[in-house]
Amino acid sequence: MYEFPLLTLVIWLPIIGGIVVLASGDRATDISKWIALGFAILTFAISLGLWTGFDAGIGQMQFVERAPWIPTFNVEYYLGVDGISMPLIILTTFITIFVIIAGWEVITYKPSHYMAAFLIMEGVMVGVFSALDAILFYVFWEAMLIPMFIIIGVWGGPNRVYATIKFFLYTFFGSVFMLVALIYMYFQADSFSILDFHDLELGMTAQILIFVAFLLAFAVKVPMFPVHTWLPDAHVEAPTGGSVILAAIMLKIGGYGFLRFSMPITPDASASLAWLIIALSLIAVVYIGFVALVQQDMKKLIAYSSIAHMGFVTLGFFIVFTIIRNPEVAGGAVMGIEGGMVQMISHGFISGALFLCVGVLYDRVHSREIADYGGVINTMPWFGAFVVFFAMANAGLPGTSGFVGEFMVILATFRADFWWAFLAATTLILAAAFTLWMVKRVIFGEVKNAKVAGLQDLDRRETLNLGVLAAAVLVLGIWPAPLMEVMHASVENLVAHVGECKLPASEAADCVLAVPASVAGLTGQP
């Protein structure tokens, strides 16, 4: 199994699929759609091999593929996954299927191009999650922007140009600094391998600069306050499928970046700046919670809700530094990171499903305004049931996946600081308030107007889409253990890694993290 280039296949199969779909053209529309669906399902099926073949007992990279790419600069085609990236890859291949299905009858303008863009996007995103070479990562990272840019720019709403430019500039702005940081580290490590970066010894100034460069790149993607305003605009203009991919997967790349780059490469800078990330995360939970409450556009509301939920992810990651530095607290670091991870996966299902729900209404009424609806459940009872279910999951109801991550992060945050946990727990009230108020106005009540009165309930395609996602939300909520098990070893590995001081011997006195035994011997530190 290890010999077989499974990751390469999962990356390139959908990209090739995308090209085939493009070539098939739009003359016989259904053929291109079926080809696209076939490739999406096949890719998902193959990616399951990553799950079944994964050895949960080890925290190291698995399914490693390594070949020289640009030997002059030591750039390699270097792939591999651990328990952190593997679930995210499967999430990607899983969600793509629903995006393809969701666009089936709705996209009438060049559907083959639309499907192709999503397939290519899928391959590129898997590439981001599996690249272990910094340049390869960067190429995938930037390449991801292109299909998304096209998806919003071509199939988007009336104000799509503003949204695409904002989206592109924001994310591009962030990533340029990351490139500088990567190149700097290349000169230090004489390698572009991310794992070599993990072992670099870096002075505090260098660490801070690198951390800030990464922060700019990842914070925009997550997105964190105050660089979040591109997301509501992008969502509003994006077609349903674009919103789903954006919310379900692209945001996770920011969270993944913190785990793969910022925390292990610059643990000392992370530790000294953790307060900033924690503060921004809590602002995301509380401030954005209030902002979400007053949104009048359903997509904007869900977009803001995404920002608040992603605040839990970054919160869970960065409280680790407070916990490991406090000798009185036993444990909690692993729970924080695992909680953040589960939150990412769960948010992929829930936000994806909620955007699909908005899409269902938009396809029928062509409005996203809450005020244009009311009493939808009278004409669409099954749809109403799904919306209430996903809304409850969004509000973190136990038994749904939305609860697991929130619960773990609150439990872990309590170990770091009571008041942080206090602020984080306000999401119980805020998330319920903004979600259920929307449900009340859109779903319940008397039929508000003739358009609502004429609505048709879900067709089979839509029922299938929402039904599978609902099942995923439920399964993960009732039995998260299998997901946790594949993550344990890698997360423990990571926590051990970020708990060690990376400063050179000359600055060892500034170490707030544990000094590794090897270094301690050299410098005479206890």
Place this chain on the structure above:
Amino acid sequence: MENVYLTIVLAPLLGAIIAGFFGGRIGRRGAHSVTIAGVGLSTALSLLVLARFIWGDLPVYNEAVYTWMVSDGIRFEVGFLVDRLTALMMATVTFVSLMVHLYTIGYMADDEHNWPHGALTGKNSYQRFFSYISLFTFSMLMLVMSNNFMQLFFGWEAVGLVSYLLIGFWSTRETAIFANMKAFLVNRVGDFGFILGIAAVGMYFNSMDYAEVFAAAPAHAETQVALFGGVSLMTLICILLFIGAMGKSAQVPLHVWLPDSMEGPTPISALIHAATMVTAGVFMVARMSPLFEMSETALSFILIIGATTALFMGLIGLVQNDIKRVVAYSTLSQLGYMVTALGASAYAAGMFHLMTHAFFKALLFLAAGSVIIAMHHKQDIREMGGLRRYMPITWITALIGSLALIGFPAFSGFFSKDAIIEAVGHSTLYGSGYASLLLTIGVFVTALYSFRMYFLVFHGTPRMDEHTRHHLHETPWVVTVPLVLLAIPSVVLGWLVIEPLLVTNWFATGDWNPIVVAHDHDTLHTLREHWHGQWAFVLHGMTMPPFFLAMGGLALAAVVWWFTFAKNPKIDDQLQAMGGPVTKVLQAKYGFDDFNQKVFAGGSRMLGRALWLGGDRAIIDDGVVNGSAHRVAALAQRARHLQTGYLYHYAIAMIVGLVGLLTFFVVL
């Protein structure tokens, strides 16, 4: 036994799934048959478990069913703890639920009339209702049978979800969908405290398991937490957990959702908002008694909150005219009694009252529902009167329920309420004097509002319109049989169980004692030491102030709303006018609703708009993002003028620059 317990929990869930997803296919008959079969099986097995605890030697069961997840060494499991405390709750919950299932057949029979014409939601509403109440039974059983905090929270929120679905069951009614959102959000305020309490337990005990936490608790008796200038860990945990209980069990100031929850169909008011779900907080605190016993501060807090709820919510009941709302305020008040008992460490008495209340309050609600059916869904007691002649079974059972509620000697409520008042009287904690006084006055108020309603509904001359009066008749047997079956325990239950529950500590099985009471908190000791059987207890009770207060309230109600009302039907309005400002305050429900609506709901919306338009739009977008774009553009506009393309412009610029540089160097 694992299979038995699993069956008890899963049978109602299965029924709910079948009725919910295939309701259209199996029809009404199929839906109520399958859910009643599920809940019936649960009830039978629960009673069997209880019987084996009473007459057999069933051991305590405490096992995990499966591991939900493991993280950082903490095992999060789904499992059951079934001891005698649980068995009692299981029997109460499933029995009341079964009665409500039966009753619903009659109550919801013509539910299609409650929906606007053509609404698809009205199509299978009957089946959906059965699905929800079975789902509720499942959730409530998960809550009471849990052996750990995580699953407790699951059940806690799951019952909240079903309550949300059922309050808003008639989803086209604006009042209903306002009430259900309000209920969920207010409960979430409580859960906010609850989850922080669970997080505190997780941090200091590294476990979610009750037995492990209770065993380790004494070691943390002296642990201090550096919060609010130093507070004991146990006080922090207990108060946080109790905030959860305040939401679920509707204690002041988180009580505001319960009266509004009456927008839901009456069967669920009986099942969820009277007998079972709202008592979850009481059960939780009793279950956590090993923790609560370690914090006198928390107990005092509970005493004060509970007693305040008991009296002041009862007072509102005096000015209500909606039959369901009178019963709802009575429920709030009775929940206050139970909670006060917990604060006095009389957990057993609190559980005892929970149980008796479950039966007589479910009975009162179902009787009210029976009246509502007969009255064609009119609920104003001022338009009733004389119903005893038309509905004899409803009348007698409602009378029994009311007598049990006011604590008429030998009725079930008499025993439990007297036990609570006596226990609170023996408490020496801060606030116990206040609590004792309020509870005693509350007895009078209870009798007054209960019998005001009773006389206005069942006695005097009929005041409804001719059409309604013409159609008045007793409700069908599916409605009256549950009334009778609930009336029986409302009379005899107190007599039967007071001795085991309060005197001989039946709860303890071997060395497992779920209800732990510290020696100097033992407020029930006098009752135990002077126990000479039920007769003696009744006779002793009849010499005490609560008895005279209850009889006084009953007599006053009879004088005013029976005798005087017959001659002067305006007496009720006149009395309320006489109350003046007091009546106004009571009718405004002390202003809680207005305050919440203005400050919390309105304030949040205002804050949200301010942050959105001021923060996101004005500062971030227009200020920084588009601002910098504009500034770049403006700068480029200006810079453009420099590149005119005329050679002499460049030449002049060069010369000026050269001169400038030279000057710079020379001066230096």
